[in-house]
Amino acid sequence: MIFKVFKKQELARLYELLAVNVIVGPVSRGNDRNGNPLYDFDVVYDFDELALDYTQTVHSPKRFVLPYHETLATFTTSPGGWEKHVDLNVYRPLVFFGMHACDINALNKLDLVLAQSTYPNPYYMGKRKNLFIIGIDCTPEPQCFCRSMGTDSAIHGFDLFLTDLGGKYFTEILTATAFDLLSEIKCTDPSSKELALYKHTAKEKSKRYTATVDTSDLTKILDLEFESKAWDAWGDKCLSCGTCANVCPTCYCYGVEEHVDLDLQHASKTKFLHSCNLIDFAKVAGGHNFRPTSASRLKYRYYHKHRGFVEAFEESLCVGCGRCGTACLADITPPEVIASVRGKE
Amino acid sequence: MSEPLSYLGVPLARPKVGFFELSSCEGCQLQLLNNEATLLDFLNLVEIVNFREGMTERGDTYDIAFVEGSVTRKDEITRLTEIRKNAKILVALGSCACFGGVNQLKNRFRDLDWVKKEVYGDFPIETMEVHPLKDFVQVDLEIFGCPIKKEEVERIVTDLVVGKAVHHPEYPVCMECKANENICLFELGEPCLGPVTRAGCDSWCTSNRRGCWGCRGPAEGANLKRLEEIMHTYGFDREIILDRLECFGGFASFTQAAPTQDKKSPARRKKS
Numbered sequence: 001m002i003f004k005v006f007k008k009q010e011l012a013r014l015y016e017l018l019a020v021n022v023i024v025g026p027v028s029r030g031n032d033r034n035g036n037p038l039y040d041f042d043v044v045y046d047f048d049e050l051a052l053d054y055t056q057t058v059h060s061p062k063r064f065v066l067p068y069h070e071t072l073a074t075f076t077t078s079p080g081g082w083e084k085h086v087d088l089n090v091y092r093p094l095v096f097f098g099m100h101a102c103d104i105n106a107l108n109k110l111d112l113v114l115a116q117s118t119y120p121n122p123y124y125m126g127k128r129k130n131l132f133i134i135g136i137d138c139t140p141e142p143q144c145f146c147r148s149m150g151t152d153s154a155i156h157g158f159d160l161f162l163t164d165l166g167g168k169y170f171t172e173i174l175t176a177t178a179f180d181l182l183s184e185i186k187c188t189d190p191s192s193k194e195l196a197l198y199k200h201t202a203k204e205k206s207k208r209y210t211a212t213v214d215t216s217d218l219t220k221i222l223d224l225e226f227e228s229k230a231w232d233a234w235g236d237k238c239l240s241c242g243t244c245a246n247v248c249p250t251c252y253c254y255g256v257e258e259h260v261d262l263d264l265q266h267a268s269k270t271k272f273l274h275s276c277n278l279i280d281f282a283k284v285a286g287g288h289n290f291r292p293t294s295a296s297r298l299k300y301r302y303y304h305k306h307r308g309f310v311e312a313f314e315e316s317l318c319v320g321c322g323r324c325g326t327a328c329l330a331d332i333t334p335p336e337v338i339a340s341v342r343g344k345e
Numbered sequence: 346m347s348e349p350l351s352y353l354g355v356p357l358a359r360p361k362v363g364f365f366e367l368s369s370c371e372g373c374q375l376q377l378l379n380n381e382a383t384l385l386d387f388l389n390l391v392e393i394v395n396f397r398e399g400m401t402e403r404g405d406t407y408d409i410a411f412v413e414g415s416v417t418r419k420d421e422i423t424r425l426t427e428i429r430k431n432a433k434i435l436v437a438l439g440s441c442a443c444f445g446g447v448n449q450l451k452n453r454f455r456d457l458d459w460v461k462k463e464v465y466g467d468f469p470i471e472t473m474e475v476h477p478l479k480d481f482v483q484v485d486l487e488i489f490g491c492p493i494k495k496e497e498v499e500r501i502v503t504d505l506v507v508g509k510a511v512h513h514p515e516y517p518v519c520m521e522c523k524a525n526e527n528i529c530l531f532e533l534g535e536p537c538l539g540p541v542t543r544a545g546c547d548s549w550c551t552s553n554r555r556g557c558w559g560c561r562g563p564a565e566g567a568n569l570k571r572l573e574e575i576m577h578t579y580g581f582d583r584e585i586i587l588d589r590l591e592c593f594g595g596f597a598s599f600t601q602a603a604p605t606q607d608k609k610s611p612a613r614r615k616k617s
Contacts, residue, residue, distance in 0.1 A: 032528075038528055239519070280515040
């Protein structure tokens, strides 16, 4: 790893150098009913649109690599058969300007399933490989439990990572592309004072975490508490609306639909992200539903995140961003659910 | 008529289709006619023999009858029974046909004679309590929405013609709303029935920053009890949720369980 320091005003120059590409970053989305600012990721056209001091975005950056709806193939049909057209929907590289560590780690986790598994997903790979990611440090918010999940700092999966030192950015450089890019702006090696300041910033940040999840022996505890009454209580609250999965940066479950066009000469195959909380998620041909109750579906989501995935990949599928709990109208949050299953109220 | 229909070389029957309306605004049928970009393809897929809003000719031989509107008069029962007799498949088109729709709002009043007087004054017409089609005849397929979503009807008709099963989403509007990257309207201070209403509209209203009024009726397993608590937490009183739940009649089974004092009396209505 190479570390550099540059003055804050150099960041606009960095933006200009990258602006030949499509740039995605955090932007303001107005205020909520209590006057708190809202943010989301979107394509930006000007450096000033970026809200780099953003609090957590409502939605995750997932849709840029894993769209909610994606056409996998289109078909032209004729009396003799059909012709299939496949488009991976990758048209140009994407620059992510300002991604928090949790979201970088979320992409790394998606890679485990969608890029590094036996059958890599070409639609995902095409988009993922064409990302240039500039990470940025954050201030822990009340819903953040990333430290418990070990995802509060990103070790890989980005090109550059910026930490705000006041008037300057402390920069971690991970890739050759990023190194070449930084040679175009004025940077210096970190002085011992700047290094001390960086360490101090990290220390201050770690004091700010308030939400925690006890992950010790969690896979075993989930196994033991399969029949726990706690699941029924949460199931009773759950709206089965799928909001948690849609705002989650790592939920990747999906369904596929085939559709014949009105002219009967064209057809398409579309993938859409689904959620294991939805009532028809485990419904199979013939109408049988393996998980007809809200409690069984909610439990399934926690088992996938905190048990099944851990057994398969030795890490959780949750990055502790807390978006699901924030977005949930029924106030179902992972720290509370896991604590109740553990028997701690 | 045009060439015989076929898909992948397999010949398909071009169904004879009739569109009918009972008490309604006929807006659902208008939605179909409005879709100029695909209208010709739609007309090629079916043979329309009856469509008062779109053509002069009338025919009583049809395979599929799309019936818009709710039953509010006795003669409509006779007409509906006749349509049922003629059709192989009867489709309830839109929320009026499925649940009674906006028309059934009058069922909220205890005294229907008072309602009639308020609306028609000295020129009364014969009208009764509002009913969905299924109260009188067998309905084979329901297409929800006020109005219906034309893309959805086109998909359903295509599925019927090529012989695919017709599926409605069972989950609530929230799923589509979040996939459209909307910020939850509750967070913006507006009430919404999205968490309990059947999806399929592609979050039409909420994507335009209007809270859902539940025109498509309840999602499967809708958690009304929890939504009422959430409405309360967000500072919306019971009247607000009831107004929405009762608007299209889809939630009748939930609202009828409500205490009778919630049913508006004419006197109370006059005061407001």
